[in-house]
Amino acid sequence: MKSKKLFKVTFLSQGKTLELYARHVASSALWGFTEVGDIVFDPPEGMVIDPTEERLREEFGNTRVLHLPIQCIVRVEEVDKRQPLAIRDAASGEKVVTPFPLAPPLRKP
Numbered sequence: 001m002k003s004k005k006l007f008k009v010t011f012l013s014q015g016k017t018l019e020l021y022a023r024h025v026a027s028s029a030l031w032g033f034t035e036v037g038d039i040v041f042d043p044p045e046g047m048v049i050d051p052t053e054e055r056l057r058e059e060f061g062n063t064r065v066l067h068l069p070i071q072c073i074v075r076v077e078e079v080d081k082r083q084p085l086a087i088r089d090a091a092s093g094e095k096v097v098t099p100f101p102l103a104p105p106l107r108k109p
Contacts, residue, residue, distance in 0.1 A: 010074040017088040037065040
């Protein structure tokens with residue numbers, strides 16, 4: 001059985017560049033839009049490790065189909081596997097949400 005296709009969709013929203021993974025990307029029935037459906041998130045595991053993923057899950061977790069204006073889409077890539085998601089400032093490209101450090105910073109005596 002062939003595995004389902006996986007797409008990485010990068011798009012602009014409210015001054016930020018967002019990345020999502022989805023199983024379905026196609027032209028929308030709404031003229032000038034692209035539909036992104038079956039959005040893929042890592043299964044939640046108790047403690048929040050990736051605040052970017054959690055923030056995107058809060059915003060798009062209950063979305064069946066996302067209709068994006070075509071001028072907002074930066075790129076759509078067909079990929080083999082998921083990578084960590086990113087939310088970046090659209091102008092500078094800097095990450096807006098940074099992951100928590102794994103170890104606390106050392107305090108000087």
